[in-house]
Amino acid sequence: xxxxxxxxxxxxxxxxxxxxxxxxxxxxxxxxxxxxxxxxxxxxxxxxxxxxxxxxxxxxxxxxxxxxxxxxxxxxxxxxxxxxxxxxxxxxxxxxxxxxxxxxxxxxxxxxxxxxxxxxxxxxxxxxxxxxxxxxxxxxxxxxxxxxxxxxxxxxxxxxxxxxxxxxxxxxxxxxxxxxxxxxxxxxxxxxxxxxxxxxxxxxxxxxxxxxxxxxxxxxxxxxxxxxxxxxxxxxxxxxxxxxxxxxxxxxxxxxxxxxxxxxxxxxxxxxxxxxxxxxxxxxxxxxxxxxxxxxxxxxxxxxxxxxxxxxxxxxxxxxxxxxxxxxxxxxxxxxxxxxxxxxxxxxxxxxxxxxxxxxxxxxxxxxxxxxxxxxxxxxxxxxxxxxxxxxxxxxxxxxxxxxxxxxxxxxxxxxxxxxxxxxxxxxxxxxxx
Amino acid sequence: xxxxxxxxxxxxxxxxxxxxxxxxxxxxxxxxxxxxxxxxxxxxxxxxxxxxxxxxxxxxxxxxxxxxxxxxxxxxxxxxxxxxxxxxxxxxxxxxxxxxxxxxxxxxxxxxxxxxxxxxxxxxxxxxxxxxxxxxxxxxxxxxxxxxxxxxxxxxxxxxxxxxxxxxxxxxxxxxxxxxxxxxxxxxxxxxxxxxxxxxxxxxxxxxxxxxxxxxxxxxxxxxxxxxxxxxxxxxxxxxxxxxxxxxxx
Numbered sequence: 243x244x245x246x247x248x249x250x251x252x253x254x255x256x257x258x259x260x261x262x263x264x265x266x267x268x269x270x271x272x273x274x275x276x277x278x279x280x281x282x283x284x285x286x287x288x289x290x291x292x293x294x295x296x297x298x299x300x301x302x303x304x305x306x307x308x309x310x311x312x313x314x315x316x317x318x319x320x321x322x323x324x325x326x327x328x329x330x331x332x333x334x335x336x337x338x339x340x341x342x343x344x345x346x347x348x349x350x351x352x353x354x355x356x357x358x359x360x361x362x363x364x365x366x367x368x369x370x371x372x373x374x375x376x377x378x379x380x381x382x383x384x385x386x387x388x389x390x391x392x393x394x395x396x397x398x399x400x401x402x403x404x405x406x407x408x409x410x411x412x413x414x415x416x417x418x419x420x421x422x423x424x425x426x427x428x429x430x431x432x433x434x435x436x437x438x439x440x441x442x443x444x445x446x447x448x449x450x451x452x453x454x455x456x457x458x459x460x461x462x463x464x465x466x467x468x469x470x471x472x473x474x475x476x477x478x479x480x481x482x483x484x485x486x487x488x489x490x491x492x493x494x495x496x497x498x499x500x501x502x503x504x505x506x507x508x509x510x511x512x513x514x515x516x517x518x519x520x521x522x523x524x525x526x527x528x529x530x531x532x533x534x535x536x537x538x539x540x541x542x543x544x545x546x547x548x549x550x551x552x553x554x555x556x557x558x559x560x561x562x563x564x565x566x567x568x569x570x571x572x573x574x575x576x577x578x579x580x581x582x583x584x585x586x587x588x589x590x591x592x593x594x595x596x597x598x599x600x601x602x603x604x605x606x607x608x609x610x611x612x613x614x615x616x617x618x619x620x621x622x623x624x625x626x627x628x629x630x631x632x633x634x635x636x637x638x639x640x641x642x643x644x645x646x647x648x649x650x651x652x653x654x655x656x657x658x659x660x661x662x663x664x665x666x667x668x669x670x671x672x673x674x675x676x
Numbered sequence: 677x678x679x680x681x682x683x684x685x686x687x688x689x690x691x692x693x694x695x696x697x698x699x700x701x702x703x704x705x706x707x708x709x710x711x712x713x714x715x716x717x718x719x720x721x722x723x724x725x726x727x728x729x730x731x732x733x734x735x736x737x738x739x740x741x742x743x744x745x746x747x748x749x750x751x752x753x754x755x756x757x758x759x760x761x762x763x764x765x766x767x768x769x770x771x772x773x774x775x776x777x778x779x780x781x782x783x784x785x786x787x788x789x790x791x792x793x794x795x796x797x798x799x800x801x802x803x804x805x806x807x808x809x810x811x812x813x814x815x816x817x818x819x820x821x822x823x824x825x826x827x828x829x830x831x832x833x834x835x836x837x838x839x840x841x842x843x844x845x846x847x848x849x850x851x852x853x854x855x856x857x858x859x860x861x862x863x864x865x866x867x868x869x870x871x872x873x874x875x876x877x878x879x880x881x882x883x884x885x886x887x888x889x890x891x892x893x894x895x896x897x898x899x900x901x902x903x904x905x906x907x908x909x910x911x912x913x914x915x916x917x918x919x920x921x922x923x924x925x926x
Contacts, residue, residue, distance in 0.1 A: 618764040619722050620816075622834060623752035623785070624776040632777065635770025636817070 244290045245278045252378055258298040260380065262349065266355045266364060267518060270377050284371045285498045285527075289442050289470040294411035300349075307331050310405065310435070317649040320399035320429065321345060321669035323384055325445075327405060328384045328412040342389035344397065348415055348549040353447035358387060362419060362450050364645065365478075371466060372472050376446040378570065380415035383445075386428070390421035390452065397427040397458075397647055400674055404434040404441040404469060409669075411442045417629065422452040422480075427460075428648060432473075432494075434465035437463040440518065441469040441495075447476070453507065454482040459490045461499070464657070467497040467522065472501070479539075481507025488644055489516040490654065491526045492661050497528040505532070505539035512541040515639040518552025519661050521587065534567040537597075543574040548634055548643050549585035557589045561604070566604035579611065579664065634662045677702050677873055678743075678842055683734035692718040694898035695734070701869040707884055708877045708910065710895035711917045716877045717761060719895070720846040722731065722757040739841065740794030750777075753785035758841030759831040761847040766818040773832075774818045775800065775837055782838055784900045802879040803836040807863040825856030832863040838839050839867075844875045849883035894920055 246283055252275070260268045268416040284290055307326040322333040330347035344355065351359060361511060368374045384400050414549060434441050439452050451457045457477075471494060479485055489499050503512055518526035527649060532541050544587065547555035561572045578587040610632050619629035638658060645651040678700040692715045700706055710716050723727045723736065725748030736743040743751060766774065779799070780790040789923055791799065801812060807829040819827050828848055835843050845864065853887040864874065864887050876887055884892075884906070892908040893900045896917070901924050902908070 441810065446815075517799055612764075612766075614764045616768045617726055618760065619764070619774070619778075620748040621752055621758055621760075622774070622775045622838065623747055623749050623781040625781065626747075628781075632773065633766070633768050636766065639768045 243281075244287050245284060245371070246379065248290070248375065248379065249275055249278055250546040253299040254630065254635070263352050266360060267352055270363070270368065273373040274377035274484065277372060278369045278378065280371075280447075282371045283599050284375060285472050285584060286470050286496055289496065292409050292440055292442070294409050294442060296379070296411055296413075298381070300329070303327075303329070304339045307322070307405075308333055310403065315649050315653040318397070318399075318653075319396045322530070323401070325383060325400060325402045325412075325414045325416075326416050327403070327410060328380075328382055331386055331532045335377065340392050340394065343392055343394065344387040346385050346386065346418060348383040348385045349381060351417070355385070355387070358419070359385075359417065360605075362417070362448070366476070367447060372444060373446060373474055376413055376415055376474070378401075379413040379444075381413075383414040383416040385416070386418040386426065388420050388424040388426050388443075393423065393425035394427070397429050400533050401429065401431045401433060402443065402445060404443060404465065405441050405597075406435070406441070406625065408565065409440040411444075413444045413537050414446075416445070416447040418447070418455050420451045420455045422448065423454045424452060425456040427458040429647065429650065429675070430459070430461045431536050432461070432463040432465050432471055434469045437466050437468065439468060441466070441522070443469070443471050443473075444550045445473045447474070449477045449482040450477070451479045451485055452479045455480070456484045458486040459488070460645065460647070460650065461487075462654070463497060463608045464493045464624075466493075467495045467524070471495070472611065473484070473498070473658065477501070477511040477512075479503065479505050479507060479512065482509040483507065484511045484644065486513045486644060487488045487515065488641070489528060490641075491518045492657055493519070493521070493605045494524055494526065497523045499529070501528075501529075501530045502542070505541065506536055508536060508538040510539040510563065512539075512593040513644060514541065514543045515644045516545040516642045517638055517640050518545075518547040518554055519658065520549040521551050521656045521661075521664070523552050523607045525554045527555070527558075529558040530560070534557075534561070534563045534572060535568070536572040537562075537566060537568045539567065540571040541573070543572075544641060545576045546638055546643070547578040547587060548581065548638065549587060550581040552582075552584045554585070555587045557587075557594070559604070560594065561602065563593075563595040563597050563600050563602065564591075567597050570597060570600040570602065572600070572602045576606040577637070578606075578608045580608060581582045581610070630661060633660070636658060677739055679737040681735050682921075683722070683736060684732045685718060685729050686732055687718065687729050690896055691732070692729075693722065695839070696898070696900060697892065700873050702760045702841070702873055704873045704891065705868070705887060705889045706746065706841060706873070707889035707892045708875060708895050708900075709879055709892060709909070709912060711879065712729075714870070715881045715898040716895050717846055720844045720875075720877055723747060723844060725755065742789065749781070751885045752838070752840075755781050755905070756839055756840035757835050757843040759843065759848050760829075760843045761837060761850060763807045763819045763827040765820045765822075769818050771816060771818055772800070772837050775834065777885065778834070779837055794886065803832055804868055806836045809833050810861050825852035825853065827854055828860050832858055832860055832867075836863065836867055842875070843867075843871045843872070844877065846877045847879075849878055849880060850919055858886060881909050883908050896920055896924060
């Protein structure tokens with residue numbers, strides 16, 4: 243198995259991987275080894291077979307990573323952080339955070355705030371090989387702590403930047419703890435430098451959302467065709483909490499987004515959305531697992547794909563309603579456009595319902611642009627290309643309606659329009675991409 | 677303005693139009709009537725350039741140009757307008773964006789600068805009054821959730837925006853109550869000038885009480901079998917289409 247060599251790498255360098263970590267976190271790495279030794283497969287297992295550079299000794303990057311990146315979303319003001327390959331950097335000169343809020347490197351958090359982390363992390367299972375791989379090798383990432391009652395007005399922007407002159411792998415781990423009645427918005431941007439180098443990233447983000455807290459998570463990928471990105475987002479929601487997630491894949495190579503949400507409190511609400519725009523031979527996977535574990539929680543799911551050329555889309559959505567989860571309301575929709583004969587979409591909407599007083603539905607469609615609508619627009623003098631554009635934009639519009647950061651929404655409209663028009667230049671946030 | 681000569685057209689290998697001849701001059705209003713299945717809607721779809729129909733024979737000249745050689749969008753820009761029998765709902769595309777795209781394509785065709793947002797909205801406000809269209813409709817998606825009457829008023833509103841030289845109204849009266857019918861007909865009449873022309877396709881007389889035709893044609897089995905003045909409408913209303921069938925030998 244491909245993971246054997248990584249287990250060997252970990253074993254040889256265990257002292258480096260485990261340095262400055264509390265014993266319980268070290269123990270988790272061993273659990274991960276056990277999990278990876280099972281006869282299981284990593285997602286995109288073939289991609290792990292390359293010889294990548296890893297950095298267990300934490301040799302610092304010689305230079306200023308922020309000189310490579312400047313967000314180009316006009317009008318957005320964020321707390322800006324970078325995970326440069328696998329290491330966390332805070333932008334110098336950020337304004338002071340509200341009292342009690344912690345944003346720092348995860349490596350630092352394991353030294354300074356271990357007691358804060360332990361109760362949350364010890365409740366997490368090493369659930370699947372992708373998560374196990376991350377648990378085994380991740381050494382850094384972003385740690386966010388928002389204490390009870392604190393509402394962050396500015397979004398937190400985390401840019402995952404792949405940068406290398408040789409094939410490069412990055413493993414990072416983010417943790418966010420959102421206290422009771424607290425509020426935070428996180429925007430994660432996945433970027434990759436250049437188009438010649440193979441990148442593989444395995445990113446795990448765990449979010450714990452407290453009672454009546456509000457949390458928004460946007461993930462925007464604009465990477466390269468040679469990027470393989472495996473991202474896991476795990477969210478636990480307490481009573482009355484409101485979570486919004488939006489996973490938008492504009493340009494990529496092969497992407498696997500997995501989202502696990504546990505609705506653990508009455509009145510918790512989840513809105514989970516996603517959009518995949520596939521061109522060339524891109525592959526976009528979104529797998530979501532929503533667990534209604536208790537009564538009276540609601541979830542709303544909407545994923546859309548527009549696939550052209552030989553692109554492949556894959557949607558798997560499982561909503562599980564446990565026996566005690568009465569009065570659950572769960573809705574799931576996946577709609578897809580295949581613009582070419584060679585584009586392919588795989589969709590598996592699933593409901594598992596063990597309670598009897600619930601309101602759930604799911605639906606999925608795969609189709610082409612509406613020929614009648616196209617003709618109607620042409621009959622008014624509109625160019626066929628422009629008509630297609632308007633229809634595609636209309637198709638993806640309701641996903642964008644779920645973006646609540648206005649400057650981001652405006653920017654996304656532009657980026658999506660450019661992408662749908664077949665413009666190869668995508669997000670120009672990175673100076674190096676310009 | 678429009679010269680149709682021996683037009684034959686088929687859909688899925690089935691011949692629907694079997695030699696249409698029709699001549700429309702500026703300032704004229706023509707009515708094309710006929711029983712269901714006679715080819716009325718096919719004629720309008722063929723003239724508008726619907727890709728599902730194949731022209732197998734004949735020619736159509738529109739303002740001196742070969743209409744059949746133009747794609748649908750160019751026919752529109754050249755001044756042909758089809759009011760759809762079943763206007764299409766386009767969820768997510770607002771009326772404003774739809775009409776702005778259309779109007780600016782028409783302006784580009786005439787080598788005019790695109791309208792600014794302000795100019796465009798002003799134009800829209802002026803034109804919607806012609807068919808008493810609600811302000812709010814402009815911000816809604818094209819035809820989505822519109823009532824039958826609103827959809828047809830919206831067609832005439834688009835006609836007012838695009839100022840075609842030839843408009844084809846395909847069963848514009850179907851699904852309209854009497855008030856909506858009057859509003860729609862009133863709109864069409866306001867848009868009438870000595871320079872433009874209309875073809876009104878219907879199988880009822882009632883629309884023609886409001887939009888008075890100069891010439892009436894009866895289409896039957898893919899051919900125009902009778903052409904007369906507006907008095908023909910009253911005859912049809914009284915006697916139905918049976919006598920036509922007998923006259924053509926059935």
